[in-house]
Amino acid sequence: DIVMTQTPLSLSVTPGQPASMSCKSSQSLRHRDGKTYLYWYLQKPGQSPQLLVYEVSSRFSGVPDRFSGSGSGTDFTLKISRVEAEDVGVYYCMQGLQLPGTFGQGTKLEMK
Amino acid sequence: QVQLQESGPGLVKPLETLSLTCTVSGVSLTSGGFYWTWIRQHPGSGLEYIGSIFDSGSTYYNPSLKSLVDISLDTSRNQFSLRLTSVTAADTAVYYCARGGGYDSANIFRGRFFLDYWGQGTLVTVSS
Numbered sequence: 001d002i003v004m005t006q007t008p009l010s011l012s013v014t015p016g017q018p019a020s021m022s023c024k025s026s027q028s029l030r031h032r033d034g035k036t037y038l039y040w041y042l043q044k045p046g047q048s049p050q051l052l053v054y055e056v057s058s059r060f061s062g063v064p065d066r067f068s069g070s071g072s073g074t075d076f077t078l079k080i081s082r083v084e085a086e087d088v089g090v091y092y093c094m095q096g097l098q099l100p101g102t103f104g105q106g107t108k109l110e111m112k
Numbered sequence: 113q114v115q116l117q118e119s120g121p122g123l124v125k126p127l128e129t130l131s132l133t134c135t136v137s138g139v140s141l142t143s144g145g146f147y148w149t150w151i152r153q154h155p156g157s158g159l160e161y162i163g164s165i166f167d168s169g170s171t172y173y174n175p176s177l178k179s180l181v182d183i184s185l186d187t188s189r190n191q192f193s194l195r196l197t198s199v200t201a202a203d204t205a206v207y208y209c210a211r212g213g214g215y216d217s218a219n220i221f222r223g224r225f226f227l228d229y230w231g232q233g234t235l236v237t238v239s240s
Contacts, residue, residue, distance in 0.1 A: 037223055041159075048208055048230040049159065060228065068122030092159060100174040103159040 002026050002043050002090055006104035009098060014112045018080075018081040021107040023093035028073045035098035040078050043106075045091040050090075053078065114138040116209050116231035120129065122239050124203075134231060136207030141190050142167045147171040147224045148192040148214035150183060152205040153233070160205075164212060165192055199238045206233040 003026040013019045023038070030036045040053040051060045053069035058077060066081040082086055090106040114184040120132035134148070141148060150162040163173035165183045173181045182195040194202060214222050 005217050034214045036224070039225060039227075041227070046174075048210075050230070051226070051228050052224055054223070085169065094159075094225060096223050099172055099224075100176075101225045103161075105158045 001100060002029075002098055002102050004093055004095055004102050004104035006091075006093055006107050009105065010108045010110065012065055012110045012112050013080075015085060017083050019083050019087075019109060021078050021109075023071075023076045023078070023104050025074045025076075025095055029095050031053045031075060036072065038069075038071070038076050039096060040067075041092045041094060041103075042087075042089050043092065044086075048090075049092065055093060059091045080109075083109070083111070114211065114229045116211065117227055118207060118209050118231045118234040120234060121235070122235060122237060124199055124240050126212045126238055127198050128137055130160050130194070130199050130203060130236055130238070132207055132209075132234065132236070133191050134193070135189070135191050136211075139211075140149060141185055141187055141192060145221065146212070146214050148183075148185070149210045149212045150194045151210060151227075151229065152203075153208070154205045161209075162194065162196075166213075174215045201238050204236065204238045206235050208233045 005024045007022045009058050024051050029038050029040040036056050038056045041049040057069045068075050068079050090108045092106050093104045113141050115137045117135045118199040123132045147164040163183050165171045171183050180197050183193050200232050210227040212227045
């Protein structure tokens with residue numbers, strides 16, 4: 001299985017400030033079709049996960065543009081330009097290149 | 113509006129079978145190239161992919177669970193189900209159903225793990 005490693009495991013940010021988190025995969029997530037199957041999901045407290053970003057950098061419908069994904073190969077980053085209170089929760093990266101899909105252990109974002 | 117809702121017993125005895133159903137509304141299970149998926153989350157822990165069933169009925173199960181898992185479709189009720197046999201305390205988790213795959217506006221496949229709709233999750237505890 002592809003192992004996904006996220007850092008940091010927790011992040012405390014002042015509202016209005018930026019936040020950044022990293023995800024590394026144990027092998028390249030680039031498919032021969034040219035796409036890189038890396039997803040970001042946010043699980044808000046008491047809720048099910050929700051899709052934020054797909055294929056490294058494409059925001060899902062309705063996701064604010066303060067969220068941006070980047071990276072290639074095995075190294076990926078999710079950035080929030082200005083954190084808002086509603087962004088609190090656990091952020092998971094997931095690889096969809098190879099079965100079974102595997103998630104990182106999550107980065108917990110809290111407000112200072 | 114697409115909605116998914118899990119249902120089933122909240123308590124299962126060790127070595128018995130865990131059975132959950134996901135009722136889907138707003139879209140037909142047999143339309144659009146979707147992967148109907150089960151994912152679980154152990155208490156205070158991360159997410160684990162259990163398996164998927166394609167709209168054709170073909171399945172894929174996480175090899176770590178393969179011999180114990182069965183996912184099926186009931187197209188007449190627009191439901192899909194999860195059965196996990198011989199459960200242990202390690203199977204205590206919140207179980208989510210989700211929709212993956214499908215095609216975008218340019219008719220390009222979005223990827224099996226493009227999980228755009230999720231149920232709210234149901235906690236299953238394995239205990240005698």
